[in-house]
Amino acid sequence: MDEWLTAENVLATLSALLGLAATAVTVWYRPRAPHRKRIGYRVQMDTPFGRGNDAGEGQGLTTVRVGAFSNFLEGMADATVVLLRIENDGAESIVDSDYTSRDALHGLTVVFADRTVRGVAVTQPEDNAEYLMEHFVPSGPAGIQYSDREIRLPRIPLNRDQHFKLLILLTGGPVNSGVRVTGGLQGGDVVPNKGVSVDEKPPLFSRHAKWITGILAAYVMVLTSVLVWPRDTVPPRGCEKGKLTLVGSTAFSQAATALELAYEKDCPGSEIEIRMTGTQGGLDALAAAGRKEPDSSPAMIAFSDGLKTRAENYVDLKESFVALSAYTLVVNSSVKLPEQGLSRRRVQQIFAGEHTNWSELDGGTDDIKLISREGDSGTRDIFERKVLRGTKAVDDTSRDCETLRSGYEDAPIVHCERDSTNEVLDAVARIPGALGYSELQSFKKFQDKSAMTVLRLDDVAPPSTADIGASVYPFTEVEYAYTYRSPLPGSLTDSFLTFMTREGGQSIVEHAGHAPCERITMYESCRKKMDDQLRERHE
Structure with a gap:
């Protein structure tokens, strides 16, 4: 017993108890933890196109006038444009084998309730992850495909917080009609999410977060005091x-x-x-x-x-x-x-x-x-x-x-x-x-x-x-x-x-x-x- 009662073991035990306490508070505050793997999506723009207006004006995008496309838009008086953002907002990276779709080449499907897809383009991600774009380049069955009201996307690997955007031209229905992304992830979900608008200012810390942060800070301080004692380095x-x-x-x-x-x-x-x-x-x-x-x-x-x-x-x-x-x-x-x-x-x-x-x-x-x-x-x-x-x-x-x-x-x-x-x-x-x-x-x-x-x-x-x-x-x-x-x-x-x-x-x-x-x-x-x-x- 006396051999166990060393300063190192006592400090380690206290740090473990503090860690358990912080975990218990976290579980109590959020009884259901989010999936570790998750793909989120949201519509960032849904606007009429080809009616003399500026596509994207007021949406935080570069204004593009459509006069040069008037011939292309003939017979498409009800054309609309949707900008759809798809991102990995979970806690883990996603690789192509994580998708559970029966289609061996595609992982996600974008479905429009009342509109028909006429064209789609993929925009360059802001983080300049050029390898993402390579998955959309090949033509044929392995690339991005669309027909009627659906767009089928390849099995895109996404690191945490990475994203890409789809700019989609549609006809046959009004703006703000249904848009959803379907697909499966092993151990995760594909769900709609919500971005923070320019008028919102989220609080830096909630009351519960402050308590949890304080407990974790104490835990880190105790653990650091244990780690500063000299010891032999143990390899993995x-x-x-x-x-x-x-x-x-x-x-x-x-x-x-x-x-x-x-x-x-x-x-x-x-x-x-x-x-x-x-x-x-x-x-x-x-x-x-x-x-x-x-x-x-x-x-x-x-x-x-x-x-x-x-x-x-x-x-x-x-x-x-x-x-x-x-x-x-x-x-x-x-x-x-x-x-x-x-x-x-x-x-x-x-x-x-x-x-x-x-x-x-x-x-x-x-x-x-x-x-x-x-x-x-x-x-x-x-x-x-x-x-x-x-x-x-x-x-x-x-x-x-x-x-x-x-x-x-x-x-x-x-x-x-x-x-x-x-x-x-x-x-x-x-x-x-x-x-x-x-x-x-x-x-x-x-x-x-x-x-x-x-x-x-x-x-x-x-x-x-x-x-x-x-x-x-x-x-x-x-x-x-x-x-x-x-x-x-x-x-x-x-x-x-x-x-x-x-x-x-x-x-x-x-x-x-x-x-x-x-x-x-x-x-x-x-x-x-x-x-x-x-x-x-x-x-």
Whole structure:
């Protein structure tokens, strides 16, 4: 008993009692806590349109005169405009898997009681969350759709307090007739809410809030006095100490670096080294380390763009899903192709040397110069499997990517190889007429990307991170993490693998531009990609 009666334990007990008291008061004052996940909506403007008035005047919006749209509004004398705000006003972020609609592609439905939808536009959010707009861009079944009195919205992920607005043109009914948003959230609700008007001035604190704030302040002061006593730092559960080396794909290096920084910050005593020199080099390094320690699993993880290609040399390597990644063809901005795209058949002809000048493809007058990854690159393997599909590319004919090297003066086209994704992008950005390929997120984060253009492939644009799983875009593949056999439980290797597949690591991978395979919505897509590659090898 005397051992328990320390100052630290007594203070901790008092702080706990104060916390319980504050909780009890909170429950008494608000017996029903709001859902932790909630989408709220409200109509911010509902006004006649096309009757000689200014649309939005007096609504706090920029005034737009409709005279220029008189021809468009013929036969729409009863047109009205609604500005609808939809926001996450709950306590948690909302991801696409939180929506419970039976429609796999859409999460919310906007319904008008007496009016017919004639057009809809999405406004840029004030917080400049540009990734939100990407979910409305794709056309077809995955994008925003409307018909009759309904608008179907994609499954939009919303961080807490994020929002977007819909500007909707309607006919067939008066202003202020019914508008509602329907849909379901797992563990939450979709409900109308109310904004504070300009004339309202809400009180800073209610009487009950003051009491609760006072109790919580006392709780914090007591808890702080406990925390100031010196003590050993305890790392989060699941952390391990030691050294670990990450090797492999340069296309995944940005995500690997972000994962390394996050793990070392949360887990003192861990030391992670990154040596991302290419898929094949990483797999070779892992296999060599394993042969030196045949009775254990070395502290090394190799990232690979796609499944390992020479399985007989890596029989002891074990793969794990990490993410689904999109790749893209890029050309120097001097090339101006119709619709800014190529078919896979046309790409095959170019890499086979059948087209040597962009004028043959209505893309300008520059000579075509091909920039590829080196032969052991995982990105190159994906390009050859997904795009070339058996077509043999011309040999490596150039050192500087601009002129033919000695011995290849009669080659039909300049074709050079580079050791990393950034080197490919640097050459494409620098050389007029250059054509290359890259992991999509590496291109987006490249410093001089304005000197290049992303190409559509088979008339399909590269998908956003959220749309990779459902997209028909052909140039995508799974990123794998390889270990030598199964790492020992409790090792740093095992802990880091677990970290990558848990919520924290998944969010880091997603922020780096890859779709985490462990997400429920992506797992089946990753599994299908793996099965497809295995089937290709047996054919």
